Amino acid sequence: MANEGNGGPPPDAEAWLELYERMFRIRCFEEKANDLYVRGHMPGITHLYIGEEAVAVGVCSVLRPDDYITSTHRGHGHCLAKGADLYHMFAELLGRADGYCRGKGGSMHIADQDTGNLGANGIVGGSTSIAAGAGLSAKLRGTDQVAVAFFGDGALGQGQLYESMNMARLWRLPVLYVCENNLYGEYTPNDQTIAGEILDRARAFDIAAQEVDGQNVLAVQQAAQHLVDRARAGQGPAFLQCTTYRYRGHHVGDVDRPYRSPEEERAWEQNRDPLRNLRQDLTAQTRTDPAVMDQLEGQVQTEIEDAADQALAAAAPPATEVGLHVYA
Amino acid sequence: MANEGNGGPPPDAEAWLELYERMFRIRCFEEKANDLYVRGHMPGITHLYIGEEAVAVGVCSVLRPDDYITSTHRGHGHCLAKGADLYHMFAELLGRADGYCRGKGGSMHIADQDTGNLGANGIVGGSTSIAAGAGLSAKLRGTDQVAVAFFGDGALGQGQLYESMNMARLWRLPVLYVCENNLYGEYTPNDQTIAGEILDRARAFDIAAQEVDGQNVLAVQQAAQHLVDRARAGQGPAFLQCTTYRYRGHHVGDVDRPYRSPEEERAWEQNRDPLRNLRQDLTAQTRTDPAVMDQLEGQVQTEIEDAADQALAAAAPPATEVGLHVYA
């Protein structure tokens, strides 16, 4: 039972349902994104967040709208969890003028300052110091905003992360480093690329660091709440390692996956699925009628379908826009 | 008594005298370099190693001629400790054709492959991955050479160092990371630039790390011997923090030094001087007659004077050489 033993708050059906809905929305969004790719509607490729929903939803559930996040190439989940709108996201993935970036960014560069999303990023590790800069900015402007840097285990290979953590700690910046450890960087298992213990990488800079089950949204939420409160209170940066797993390929085109076993994939999907986890908790601990969840799922699926259809019908940006936005 | 308590080998007058001579040679070289600068003979500026002699001499005393070192902007000590010749060094500092680099490198870029010195470096942290590359090269070529990366505490700010340590550990490369912690990076005390504990920065990568009194050449030698033997035996990289102090300015032009107190400087010079330390040990423990050391010092001073005079008399490279060595 996910929230047992993590000494979390007493079951709150309302709140849990909302977490469930958010995670489910991300999963459906990604399934639809994959579908759009397979059906040849989406230009380029995209990286799906399926399996990792609890990380983005758990962390963002404790953030304020004016808090910042920096995201990664696998950014749809962060974007939605922080409050982005389905239609403008699909439109961006499809390269339409109605997209969040008027079609100029695409899947890997969705940004939405209205929800505090400073942007997905195509450069592994690239956003870790950008998040520190957002934290410094909040501090200089005298607000109590917090900046969260989401990054994958692969970013542990980038020196930039360490420069960022050093300065964040020196200046007690309100930054939460969220490492989404899904065991692989592209096609390489990370035991081949990471020496030592991940948490020690943060502790070496005297940064509070802890690990949490990234498939348990309640556990993620609780851990994030603690570390974000700390940062907001001026107690400096923290590091949260979320152990998780991407069910699908590195990107939508990675279907064979010779670098890992079907057994491993099945084990994660069947025993540790964040949605199934929470669904069980909802029924077992809050006595929520499964029908409620089924209905919720139905609504979300309709939302997704409508948003995707609307996006498919939207217009591509006219060639005349190519020269816009090079300079402000 | 420097070597007491470090359980070092039984006093060996011969060996200790040689260490003393090497340290004294470096100090005299630097005094002369400063003198050449002050008298307007040296182009540009240079960074003196005075006060830190025990680090380079202690570490290099356990290296073989075919082992590699990568050095820093404060590199004269490393260069001499690894076996460089006084005349060619002075000639390089003065921009003469007889210099180690035919006058093209100068103080900050002296390299001498004959003694395994892969070069001083003007880029802080820049040589840490070069040393890892030399270690990888030794491993691939099947030799048992070891590569030592000397770098200052300031290099702890460079992400490059962490990328290098991660790979060195992953592939068990024969690399010794020697951090010369002299408390300052240029004009900034390093408590303002380093979060957490220095040794933890290496341990986070599961790299064996230890600290040693950088003013005690016997202690440095003993620690280095252990870590170099380990690396040579295929047990992987190690990290040695040597606490030391530069008596003079960041460079020869830094004479006022408002960023630190004269008291602090005096304390280091009077209580922890590596030369005085060893001289005391030599007399007290090996019963070496002070006259022997005085005579040795006299000889070294003469060497230095002769080498410098010879370099002053040497010719500058003809302008026709400017286009040479751009490509091999």
Place this chain on the structure above:
Amino acid sequence: MSMRRISFGDAIREAIDEEMARDSQVFMIGEDIGAAGSVFKIFTGLQDTYGPERIIDSPISEAGIAGIGVGAAITGMRPIVDIMFGDFTTMVMDQMVNQAAKTHYMSGGKLTVPMVLRTTMGAGRASAAQHSQSLHAWLSHVPGVKVVAPSTPRDAKGLLKSAIRDDNPVAFFEDKMMYAWPGEVPDTEYLIPLGKGDIKREGQDITIVATSSMVHESLSAAETLASLGIAAEVVDPRTVSPLDTELLIASARKTSRALVVDEGCQQYGVTGEIASVIADGAFYYLDAPVKRMGAMDVPVPFAPSLETVTIPDAAGIVEMAKSLCGKA
């Protein structure tokens, strides 16, 4: 000479395979190049042949592996450093420019850096701004590095073999769009010298200097132009630096008109250098100004409706050539 038809990607793999077979000093390091055979799947099988010690999967540490390449190169190896996307050369500039390019010169000719940096260039895959750049102009600005940008499988194989044998750092740019493109290569071993351009099509009316994939756009433009009575000469420098200026100038003097096409951004890019070299060297022979066609000076947009307009194409080349020949 009997020929075979292979893809550009195969040509790259064959060159590396042959050089690794003949010289044990050659090894390759990069991300996902081993078991995964690179994200472009061009190295499938190579690690099986040479093992993980010579085809090294690295962490996501571009700066670090470039530095490791430098260190290995100056100590007797011939590393090939694979940087997945040319956009990430932004992270290796320090090692390439301050170390690799200058080591031979700064050491007065003592140390050499026989290293190859392989990376990609080219837009057209809806990969957006951080995975579509052609940044070969930067390293071409740096003395001490050679820069190659081949256009055909035959050139790619012959030039890469020469690059691996060259005693200087060589940056090798491969247009990722061309990996699957087929072409003829000799059955027997051959080399193509660095620094020598190649006339891909002869003509008397106008010289079109083109690099990498732009050679193919220019050749198809030349076909169209021929049907309009304009005989275009298509010249491929193949090596961007050092540039085969004689060949370019001779062609322009012959045709009295010149157009330079390259996929890097036009401003301060490759076309500026080549155009100014021709405008100077052929000044008294030119009947029209030397024109340039680089990529549009905007970040590469994601939406295909925008991306396509940013890349020079055959149609645009035809228009420009016609107007230069007074046939517009």
Place this chain on the structure above:
Amino acid sequence: MSMRRISFGDAIREAIDEEMARDSQVFMIGEDIGAAGSVFKIFTGLQDTYGPERIIDSPISEAGIAGIGVGAAITGMRPIVDIMFGDFTTMVMDQMVNQAAKTHYMSGGKLTVPMVLRTTMGAGRASAAQHSQSLHAWLSHVPGVKVVAPSTPRDAKGLLKSAIRDDNPVAFFEDKMMYAWPGEVPDTEYLIPLGKGDIKREGQDITIVATSSMVHESLSAAETLASLGIAAEVVDPRTVSPLDTELLIASARKTSRALVVDEGCQQYGVTGEIASVIADGAFYYLDAPVKRMGAMDVPVPFAPSLETVTIPDAAGIVEMAKSLCGKA
């Protein structure tokens, strides 16, 4: 308008002081810029006025502070990132090129990056190859970044104030040799717009386009040329990108001869772009080929006997101008 005589360094400090006084969003971050007042001693006292929170001494983490600048800029601040030597911009290319330059475009115009990257350029101090480069050509190749290279205290102050107020990333290159050079600046506040060149001396016989310190070499050359009956017009673009092409072309059309002088390496550098722009735009007016004088294409050597030959100087400019005017 009443004027004062101040040094180039003072002009930089005054611009920053005035902008920090008028706008609390402006802050500066860099190495040794606080208590030490920068290694060039141009910021003495600034930290006393604005405190360590707005004049931030950073660790030696160029990539990190550039990223922090980007993050602070997109969240409401106007950071000035100080990179001590232009040679170290090799370490900020990723943040400047993949993040700062593209964020506005990739976000479809939503996010802006009002950030100034200040750094140095120029050889002549016997600082050798890693502390003497002029690398402004690279960022000039990148759409989305503006690049400034002022030649006088007056231009420096007015342009830096405009750069700080600009909503785009601006790279500001200061020739370290000029910091002590005096010049007239207005007593009252003024701005100089980015993108506008300036005719530093009028003439009818030849146009000399020069940047940064080369403007002074060109002006003294113009003096000599005048005595030989050649009236040279010295044009200073001031902003390298975006380039004031109209001004340059108009001048060349008027004089019918042009020479471009810049201290960056000549190959694939600033002179190539400017020369090709003029050769194209003034083609039908030119009596002679447009000539270029960049730094010699070699790493900057240490020995003064070699270094001096690598930098374009007045004597060389005079010779070139004479031959262009048929007076050689």
